[in-house]
Amino acid sequence: MSRHASQRRRDPARVSRRAFITTMGAGVVGDSAFEVPPAAAGAPAVAAGETRTIPLRVNGRTHQVEAAPNTTLLEILRGPLGLTGTKPGCERGECGACTVLIGDTARYACLTLALEVEGADITTVEGLMRGEDLGSVQQAFVECDAFQCGYCTAGQVMAVEALLRAKPAPSVDEIREGVSGNLCRCGAYAHIVTAAARAGELRRGAGRAGAARERGR
Secondary structure, three states, rough: OOHHHHHHHHHOOOOOOHHHHHOOOOOOEEEHHHHOOOOHHHHOOOOOOEEEEEEEEEEOOOEEEEEOOOHHHHHHHHHHOOOOOOOOOOOOOOOOOOOOEEEEEEEEHHHHHHHHHHOOOEHHHHHHOOOOOHHHHHHHHHHHOOOOOOOOOHHHHHHHHHHHHOOOOOOOHHHHHHHHOOOOOOOHHHHHHHHHHHHHHHHHHHHHHHHHHHHHO
16 A cells, blocks of 8 residues: 555545545535435335336436436436437546536436436436537537547536526636536646636527517517
8 A cells, every 4th residue: 555545544634536526516516416306216116136117308308218226327328328428437426527417407427326317307418409509508619629539528518508507607716616527638628618608608699689589579
């Protein structure tokens, strides 16, 4: 065991990055992120090794899927549902590549059991598109060149989407906090912050344009 590892074990005051993100949320996993949807709270227990057919509402459509007690939402999304925009990264709640929305709250799909979210509204990066048109956050990421390799981008987009649903005009500090649970190994953080601000502008502009059309009718 290294000296640093020994020190970490002996010092109870030290908090690992994983523990901090898991418990504090860092903008992606907040207190509300661990609320169990009412439908899941009343669901019958499933024995280990058994599966149960459950309805999952993803991107506005309800799917019947087979899930065991330990099946994660990430496995369901990428497996039977074929929604591969949600990426597996660390698969232990540290990188944020698998971020999705449960309701309007960002969650790590790798740490979310499928049985937990039965009856909840789940949104993946595919669900932000309007037909073949990019959503406002996706469009802003393209305009601001907010990615390099692109592997973390879907998770970053979903974190920003959750932020803007809660705060339509976030400050720079609020943006940084909102995406602080998502890692970018390429270091595109400055562009990601710029893209988040731009996405807010696009949304507010679309809202004003829609209101003007309504007044003109």
